[in-house]
Amino acid sequence: xxxxxxxxxxxxxxxxxxxxxxxxxxxxxxxxxxxxxxxxxxxxxxxxxxxxxxxxxxxxxxxxxxxxxxxxxxxxxxxxxxxxxxxxxxxxxxxxxxxxxxxxxxxxxxxxxxxxxxxxxxxxxxxxxxxxxxxxxxxxxxxxxxxxxxxxxxxxxxxxxxxxxxxxxxxxxxxxxxxxxxxxxxxxxxxxxxxxxxxxxxxxxxxxxxxxxxxxxxxxxxxxxxxxxxxxxxxxxxxxxxxxxxxxxxxxxxxxxxxxxxxxxxxxxxxxxxxxxxxxxxxxxxxxxxxxxxxxxxxxxxxxxxxxxxxxxxxxxxxxxxxxxxxxxxxxxxxxxxxxxxxxxxxxxxxxxxxxxxxxxxxxxxxxxxxxxxxxxxxxxxxxxxxxxxxxxxxxxxxxxxxxxxxxxxxxxxxxxxxxxxxxxxxxxxxxxxxxxxxxxxxxxxxxxxxxxxxxxxxxxxxxxxxxxxxxxxxxxxxxxxxxxxxxxxxxxxxxxxxxxxxxxxxxxxxxxxxxxxxxxxxxxxxxxx
Ligand code: FAD
Ligand code: SIN
Numbered sequence: 013x014x015x016x017x018x019x020x021x022x023x024x025x026x027x028x029x030x031x032x033x034x035x036x037x038x039x040x041x042x043x044x045x046x047x048x049x050x051x052x053x054x055x056x057x058x059x060x061x062x063x064x065x066x067x068x069x070x071x072x073x074x075x076x077x078x079x080x081x082x083x084x085x086x087x088x089x090x091x092x093x094x095x096x097x098x099x100x101x102x103x104x105x106x107x108x109x110x111x112x113x114x115x116x117x118x119x120x121x122x123x124x125x126x127x128x129x130x131x132x133x134x135x136x137x138x139x140x141x142x143x144x145x146x147x148x149x150x151x152x153x154x155x156x157x158x159x160x161x162x163x164x165x166x167x168x169x170x171x172x173x174x175x176x177x178x179x180x181x182x183x184x185x186x187x188x189x190x191x192x193x194x195x196x197x198x199x200x201x202x203x204x205x206x207x208x209x210x211x212x213x214x215x216x217x218x219x220x221x222x223x224x225x226x227x228x229x230x231x232x233x234x235x236x237x238x239x240x241x242x243x244x245x246x247x248x249x250x251x252x253x254x255x256x257x258x259x260x261x262x263x264x265x266x267x268x269x270x271x272x273x274x275x276x277x278x279x280x281x282x283x284x285x286x287x288x289x290x291x292x293x294x295x296x297x298x299x300x301x302x303x304x305x306x307x308x309x310x311x312x313x314x315x316x317x318x319x320x321x322x323x324x325x326x327x328x329x330x331x332x333x334x335x336x337x338x339x340x341x342x343x344x345x346x347x348x349x350x351x352x353x354x355x356x357x358x359x360x361x362x363x364x365x366x367x368x369x370x371x372x373x374x375x376x377x378x379x380x381x382x383x384x385x386x387x388x389x390x391x392x393x394x395x396x397x398x399x400x401x402x403x404x405x406x407x408x409x410x411x412x413x414x415x416x417x418x419x420x421x422x423x424x425x426x427x428x429x430x431x432x433x434x435x436x437x438x439x440x441x442x443x444x445x446x447x448x449x450x451x452x453x454x455x456x457x458x459x460x461x462x463x464x465x466x467x468x469x470x471x472x473x474x475x476x477x478x479x480x481x482x483x484x485x486x487x488x489x490x491x492x493x494x495x496x497x498x499x500x501x502x503x504x505x506x507x508x509x510x511x512x513x514x515x516x517x518x519x520x521x522x523x524x525x526x527x528x529x530x531x532x533x534x535x536x537x538x539x540x541x542x
Contacts, residue, residue: 033377088386387515
């Protein structure tokens, strides 16, 4: 830290977000800079912490970089960028070795080699995992390493509100300290967005509450280009428990032989794809959606009871315990599941080293769109991308720091005539409305009619929410709501612009794929009023 008073924090590098992307970036730059990490809630709370199946990388002698590249590109359905895919895939094993060196305890086989899991779309076993609690294990190791690094300081309960961008150069951000109810200036030479995904914009999601698309919204408002936002990935198997906290049932269960069936016990995946349960995720999610529409049921069943109970309990302890808590013994009973919004394949357009249209702003992890995932992400390629791109971004950051970017202080946050919100219920109401409309109109299967309905509604909601933003004293919920509305609009606009079906974007009005694939790029010009 260079200096600190009650409302100004000045540092070399500001990292917004403490998931795998933010933490691994911070650890890599810590020898060259004083780093401040700000994070919305408690430091471990992130999508990373809930990741189950693992990190895809080539370790098996029967696997190869070429196969992993091909699987990634096939899944990306014409939009993955080969050069990016090749770099990410080939650098994966080295980045995983670094995690092992940090103390991450990945599962091993009886002979001491890494135990490799299998998932849909992969042509070989290549998912490095820590049982079914991979994210928790990785997050804990990264946080532990950060805690031991003097040049890294983590501030919890700081919700970034806006980037401060002056003539296309990022100077830092404003963030609300939710414990002190105070808006602080975080001033930095380089700012790194690592704020994760957008799942909470949808009614049903595997993502924790932090995933409200804040980084994408902040970057867009600051003038950055966002890319391919229509590609929201739906995970096929989310535990069906209405009114309970979200919980994923990992694809790794299907990798180990679990089957999908309707409530009459009919296994249906053979009707949809030759690879059945191991078809790419979009195919499985659409198949379940179609089965549910056909039967009128509210869930289908995932069954792993044919496997040895001892194996199931040791391979999937997290899922076993969670389901048992709901009275489901997965060694005997099928698990009720439905699809849910899971991952944002789009994001802030970035190079593999995180560079954006805004100078001195880097973006890493799920917030970034590097061109790796294209129109659909291959399972377990997200943690991989975060590791490789954070490493590359840290190298880029060293270069940028050598150019001596200025530390430029900016004006304190002004609340103007804002007053305390009198009826917080309007925030909850609008939040619910966005989540419901995205689920109903911008979900797994789309149509022009549904998207246009969504567009009309979101425009009205955005206007209403922007008014609250200027009228009321800022709160964390209001910051998130404003971002959710903007990101929802970006998804809707991108989905309307894509007049074809490709990857995870499926439209009833354009069921065919166009001969050539194009990225959807959106940019506000001039940048929006912050
Ligand atoms: P995150 O880990 O989500 O971290 C984002 C950070 O930003 C958090 O610390 C958050 O608090 C902070 N933040 C957000 N907004 C603000 C703000 N306004 N101000 C300050 N801080 C903010 N991928 C795989 O490759 N393999 C898997 O097995 C796998 N399993 C998954 C299971 C689940 C249940 C989920 C939800 C996702 C899974 N994914 C998996 C996807 C993967 O976990 C995420 O894409 C990845 O962890 C994203 O990492 P990240 O660092 O970019 O973001
Ligand atoms: C899962 O465990 O099924 C999630 C894997 C992923 O999202 O990559």
